Amino acid sequence: MSREKYLIVFLISVLAVCLPLRAEGKVIILDYHTFLGNGKSNIDYSEAELAEQLDAMAAMGYKFVNLDDAIAGRIEGKANIAITIDDGNHTVYPAFKDVFEPRGIKPYLFVYPAIVIGHVRYALTPEKLRLLAQAGCGVGAHGYHHNAVTDKTWARDPKDFMTEIKRPGPALAKILGAAPTMFGYPFGVYSRRAEDAVAAAGYSWAFAADDKVTQVSFDDPGLDRMAVPRTITYRYNRNILMRALKDYLAYDGPPLFEAPAAASLLPGEVAK
């Protein structure tokens, strides 16, 4: 074989190996909330528990990736975890400095601006939110007052429903200088009407959340861009989560779980 032919065959082989890897980049998107460590909430972890959980995931072979990189296809293989944190609790800042940043993790924050602008005691201040954004954490909208954008809310008051979708973008832009491009549904629940309204408001991606451990492939043409599944890291569910993460590494087949159904089909809203 001539040198040129050899080179061509070599390049084709390299492409054949690399392309499917890129196309099959998968990620599990985790959804944390607060880091008070007072043992009172099912969605709360102490910083020590958080660090232990993240280190156990890394020890399994998982790599922590940015949500933006996962969306842009800049991930390979299936051992990827993207961290998101909902609400904008004040403990997000110290947890970032103490736990996430030393591990090179930049969580994506879904914030409802009413508590930030209102300087509510348990919320991040606008200044702390800006510092997190400057440190590389993406910031998306999470409603405005944290009302569920379900058909029930619409039936009660369509104006309240639309406030949750229309108001957080300009409010976050005022704090951060740029409008968010991603939306995380309050309580993780949504409706068809919410998906349409979020898309019409200009968001590129919207995220649901429930207790199922779901692998996401952003280049899957069947993925609903307005309802990408995330996994809420409930305390009661943490052993199941770790087992599922381990099982995914050993498993090579179709998705183990279906994406969550629209909120109207769910038996009830996710309690917080």
Ligand SMILES: [Zn+2]
């Ligand atoms: Zn929330």
